[in-house]
Amino acid sequence: MKKIQGVYKITANQKISGSYYHLKIAAPDIGRGVLPGQFVHVRVNDGLEPFFRRPFSVFRGGKSLEILYDVVGPATKQLAAKRPGETLDVIGPLGHAFTLPDKNIRVVVLIAGGVGIAPFLTLTDKIRLKKLDKILLYGGRTKANIVSLKAFRDNGCRIHVATDDGSAGVKGRVSGLFSKIPLDPSTTLIYACGPRPMLAAIQSFAAQHGMRGELSYEEVMACGLGACLGCAVQTRKGYKTVCHDGPVFPLEEVVF
Amino acid sequence: MDLSVSIAGIKFKNPVTVASGTFGHAEDFYDDKELRRLGALIPKTVTLFPRQGNPPPRIVETPAGMINAIGIENPGVDIFITDKLPLLKAIGIPVIVSVSGANYEEFRILVEKVNAAGVTAVELNLSCPNLGKHSLVAQDPAAVERVVRLAKKHSRIPVCAKLSPNVTDIAQIAAAAEQGGADALSLVNTFQAMVIDVEKRRSKLGNFTGGLSGPAIRPIAVFMVHQVYRRIKIPIIAMGGIMAPDDALQYIIAGATMAAVGTANFIDPGTPLAVLRGVEDYLKRHGMQRISELRGSLQS
Ligand SMILES: Cc1cc2nc3c(=O)[nH]c(=O)nc-3n(C[C@H](O)[C@H](O)[C@H](O)COP(=O)(O)OP(=O)(O)OC[C@H]3O[C@@H](n4cnc5c(N)ncnc54)[C@H](O)[C@@H]3O)c2cc1C
Ligand SMILES: Cc1cc2nc3c(=O)[nH]c(=O)nc-3n(C[C@H](O)[C@H](O)[C@H](O)COP(=O)(O)O)c2cc1C
Ligand code: FES
Numbered sequence: 001m002k003k004i005q006g007v008y009k010i011t012a013n014q015k016i017s018g019s020y021y022h023l024k025i026a027a028p029d030i031g032r033g034v035l036p037g038q039f040v041h042v043r044v045n046d047g048l049e050p051f052f053r054r055p056f057s058v059f060r061g062g063k064s065l066e067i068l069y070d071v072v073g074p075a076t077k078q079l080a081a082k083r084p085g086e087t088l089d090v091i092g093p094l095g096h097a098f099t100l101p102d103k104n105i106r107v108v109v110l111i112a113g114g115v116g117i118a119p120f121l122t123l124t125d126k127i128r129l130k131k132l133d134k135i136l137l138y139g140g141r142t143k144a145n146i147v148s149l150k151a152f153r154d155n156g157c158r159i160h161v162a163t164d165d166g167s168a169g170v171k172g173r174v175s176g177l178f179s180k181i182p183l184d185p186s187t188t189l190i191y192a193c194g195p196r197p198m199l200a201a202i203q204s205f206a207a208q209h210g211m212r213g214e215l216s217y218e219e220v221m222a223c224g225l226g227a228c229l230g231c232a233v234q235t236r237k238g239y240k241t242v243c244h245d246g247p248v249f250p251l252e253e254v255v256f
Numbered sequence: 257m258d259l260s261v262s263i264a265g266i267k268f269k270n271p272v273t274v275a276s277g278t279f280g281h282a283e284d285f286y287d288d289k290e291l292r293r294l295g296a297l298i299p300k301t302v303t304l305f306p307r308q309g310n311p312p313p314r315i316v317e318t319p320a321g322m323i324n325a326i327g328i329e330n331p332g333v334d335i336f337i338t339d340k341l342p343l344l345k346a347i348g349i350p351v352i353v354s355v356s357g358a359n360y361e362e363f364r365i366l367v368e369k370v371n372a373a374g375v376t377a378v379e380l381n382l383s384c385p386n387l388g389k390h391s392l393v394a395q396d397p398a399a400v401e402r403v404v405r406l407a408k409k410h411s412r413i414p415v416c417a418k419l420s421p422n423v424t425d426i427a428q429i430a431a432a433a434e435q436g437g438a439d440a441l442s443l444v445n446t447f448q449a450m451v452i453d454v455e456k457r458r459s460k461l462g463n464f465t466g467g468l469s470g471p472a473i474r475p476i477a478v479f480m481v482h483q484v485y486r487r488i489k490i491p492i493i494a495m496g497g498i499m500a501p502d503d504a505l506q507y508i509i510a511g512a513t514m515a516a517v518g519t520a521n522f523i524d525p526g527t528p529l530a531v532l533r534g535v536e537d538y539l540k541r542h543g544m545q546r547i548s549e550l551r552g553s554l555q556s
Binding site for chain 2: 002003005043048049050051052053089091219220222223224225226227228229230231232233234238239244
């Protein structure tokens with residue numbers, strides 16, 4: 001789909017838990033064309049501070065474009081202060097989407113760390129009606145930073161949670177939940193999104209057990225369009241751009 | 257209204273172009289119809305051999321700008337000519353190809369290959385600060401003159417020398433390029449810079465240092481264009497932090513023949529066309545018939 005730039009109205013921007021916010025933008029032309037794993041590039045204000053746009057996965061597409069974001073620095077702080085009725089300049093949909101499971105796949109394992117859960121809702125929307133065992137392994141810092149998982153449950157996911165402090169689910173990292181992954185590479189597919197150490201751990205786990213899948217990778221972006229070559233990531237096939245070649249890559253491809 | 261400008265007898269329908277390294281993959285974003293309205297395209301610098309570029313992180317945001325250390329990642333001139341150039345030429349506007357050689361011989365071969373490929377002009381990138389050498393061609397007037405003279409000898413198409421701002425007296429370097437026979441000058445490239453992560457006490461760039469661009473450099477670049485315009489006769493393609501029509505107008509008033517949008521393409525890809533519309537409006541508002549009335553019209 002052609003990349004679209006537009007200025008769109010915010011229809012909702014609510015704190016949902018801890019430092020997580022849920023943003024809705026009336027951008028049907030972008031929202032309707034979004035594939036699971038794609039992102040949008042958002043200019044949080046018209047000024048020069050912060051200078052770059054910011055990339056966010058699409059949490060849900062359709063009539064309205066939804067983003068789930070964590071307030072971590074200047075841009076997300078400014079975003080959190082926006083009210084419904086204000087506008088945002090958005091470019092999208094951008095990047096390569098997750099590959100949907102083929103007919104041999106029986107089990108799909110989604111592994112998310114923190115706000116890395118964002119791109120998985122549209123993925124489960126797409127495979128909701130398929131006869132697949134859907135497992136979500138979700139790791140967060142504390143209970144307060146675990147988003148509501150109802151939408152995932154509604155989409156038929158079996159959910160296992162881990163938190164660093166044990167305030168929800170089991171105590172420890174999401175890697176403590178890897179035992180829930182059925183170790184049959186011909187029928188099981190892994191999708192991962194989250195902090196780099198988590199992705200690296202999943203990559204080595206997958207390599208060890210011959211498992212296949214994809215991960216969504218993050219790097220600081222300027223253009224988001226493949227123009228500046230600024231978001232390069234080292235892969236087994238040389239440098240690739242996260243915005244244009246990614247953000248979704250085969251599990252084994254990124255070099256950590 | 258006549259927005260056209262000319263460089264070495266070649267006519268460009270308006271003065272607005274895009275700076276090298278800032279406009280790849282435009283075909284996914286723009287309609288050809290929109291792209292065709294620009295005065296020219298200057299794609300990313302190509303080298304004789306493919307370059308994989310610098311290790312990440314390659315960019316960092318700064319107040320009103322950015323630092324990049326891409327390392328001229330490019331597929332090499334041959335693949336550029338076979339795979340990318342046809343798409344650019346198909347847009348139907350002049351293409352000015354930027355090249356950078358590791359030595360004189362490479363510059364000669366690059367200029368010959370680009371000539372054979374049939375483009376409008378060649379830009380010599382003498383100023384990339386990221387090649388890992390201690391000095392740049394662009395910092396040495398004698399070397400600038402020599403590279404330009406060599407390129408001119410092997411080129412039927414106009415040769416434009418792109419200068420680095422990382423020098424004591426840019427007008428002196430500009431004069432050396434003119435002396436070597438340059439048909440035009442591009443200025444400026446990025447300013448050498450770095451940002452330190454204080455927690456880690458490391459540079460925020462994989463390449464340690466990089467080049468600063470964006471609105472942060474604009475006032476310095478405008479001054480440099482002004483200095484160079486006073487010293488030389490050949491046309492100037494000006495760039496540095498153009499985000500809006502007024503920014504491009506500053507360069508034209510300072511003496512630039514063309515104005516290139518660079519970093520702003522990353523913030524708002526609609527900038528080049530907005531700049532073009534704004535320049536048109538300005539001429540209308542000031543009752544000018546031709547862009548040439550505005551060029552170098554700075555009052556003292
Ligand atoms: C493809 C992709 C999808 C993303 N999806 C989401 C999402 O759905 N929800 C969410 O909360 N966050 C997401 N992020 C991360 C989000 O872009 C950053 O958290 C945001 O840019 C932080 O900006 P800031 O000014 O608030 O914080 P800063 O202090 O500027 O940065 C905090 C962190 O964000 C990273 N970052 C900063 N600027 C950029 C940039 N221009 N591009 C990429 N990363 C940057 C930095 O490396 C740093 O680790 C995504 C990133 C990518 C690359
Ligand atoms: C990401 C990036 C890549 C660049 N790559 C090149 C390049 O390959 N060749 C070149 O001559 N200049 C390159 N430049 C410099 C620009 O063409 C321009 O001279 C400079 O950025 C100043 O203009 P600006 O402030 O409008 O960006 C690059 C700049 C940026 C930001
Ligand atoms: S952010 Fe510019 S190429 Fe990816």
